[in-house]
Amino acid sequence: MRRPTLDDIDLxxxxxxxxxxxxxxxxxxxxxxxxxxxxxxRKWPHTLNRHVLISWKSAAGTEPVGDYYLTWRLLLxxxxxxxxxxxxVLQEALMVDADPLHLELVFNLGSQTTIEYADIxxxxxxxxxxxxxGRNST
Numbered sequence: 001m002r003r004p005t006l007d008d009i010d011l012x013x014x015x016x017x018x019x020x021x022x023x024x025x026x027x028x029x030x031x032x033x034x035x036x037x038x039x040x041x042r043k044w045p046h047t048l049n050r051h052v053l054i055s056w057k058s059a060a061g062t063e064p065v066g067d068y069y070l071t072w073r074l075l076l077x078x079x080x081x082x083x084x085x086x087x088x089v090l091q092e093a094l095m096v097d098a099d100p101l102h103l104e105l106v107f108n109l110g111s112q113t114t115i116e117y118a119d120i121x122x123x124x125x126x127x128x129x130x131x132x133x134g135r136n137s138t
Contacts, residue, residue, distance in 0.1 A: 001081070002064040005050040009033060019106055093121035 008017045011034065014025040025033065036052075044059040051064045058065045071081055089107050096102045098121035104114045 001084070002051070002053060002067070002070055004052045006037075006052060007050065009052065011037075019108070021106055089117050090121060093117050094124060098122040098125060 014030050015022050016025055047059040049059055049062050053065050055065050055069050074081055093103055098118040100114045100118040103117055
């Protein structure tokens with residue numbers, strides 16, 4: 001989340017590049033990025049920092065925001081960075097039919113962690129969908 005640069009975002013075609021993989025931006029993410037980039041430019045119009053996420057401190061340089069800054073800001077919103085990352089890895093696992101090689105490549109995960117995410121995704125993919133919300137379960 002700290003590393004993407006402005007060069008990794010293509011707003012007109014609503015895509016982002018993460019680890020050399022192109023991903024389509026949802027309407028919500030696209031609009032959030034548009035709003036943030038507008039606010040970013042308003043606050044720091046002359047910054048040379050090319051990272052998408054910057055702060056008053058990082059705007060004066062070229063490095064991404066620090067771990068502490070991002071963690072602190074997310075905690076204020078009631079979220080933890082590891083939860084967001086875990087959700088993102090699991091979402092990707094579900095989209096690629098729990099392909100562990102894909103997960104390892106995209107997220108640079110260790111073998112054991114990759115296998116665990118793939119196993120969770122497989123169990124979710126194999127679980128029958130409860131169309132009735134569980135009302136008629138026996």
